[in-house]
Amino acid sequence: MYCSHCGKEVLNEAYVCPACGCKIAGNDDRLSSLSIVGFVLAFLMPLIGFVVSIIANSCAKHNGDEKSATFAKAGTVIAACLMIIYILVIVVSGIFIGSAIISNMTVTAAVAVA
Numbered sequence: 001m002y003c004s005h006c007g008k009e010v011l012n013e014a015y016v017c018p019a020c021g022c023k024i025a026g027n028d029d030r031l032s033s034l035s036i037v038g039f040v041l042a043f044l045m046p047l048i049g050f051v052v053s054i055i056a057n058s059c060a061k062h063n064g065d066e067k068s069a070t071f072a073k074a075g076t077v078i079a080a081c082l083m084i085i086y087i088l089v090i091v092v093s094g095i096f097i098g099s100a101i102i103s104n105m106t107v108t109a110a111v112a113v114a
């Protein structure tokens with residue numbers, strides 16, 4: 001049989017193509033390891049998890065692996081949400097720290113003038 005992704009000839013019992021690393025449709029109904037990695041990374045490192053999940057999603061779609069594609073899609077959504085939350089936290093804490101420094105300087109300046 002042939003890999004549905006790159007077209008290379010692969011063993012009939014193979015469930016991952018040795019040439020391109022993609023799952024071979026129909027030989028395995030587990031979730032693709034790439035989609036699981038992407039999902040886990042979405043929580044730990046959203047940016048990397050986002051990229052890995054997108055790759056896993058397109059790879060799974062190419063192989064007709066609906067389950068892994070859906071799982072990878074969930075990974076991209078979670079990674080995107082966490083990235084937004086992290087950015088907001090950084091921006092908000094930046095504003096707080098910034099305004100704290102400014103008000104500190106104002107107090108120091110007022111004391112110095114007085």
Ligand SMILES: [Zn+2]
Nearest residue numbers: 003006017020
């Ligand atoms: Zn292949």
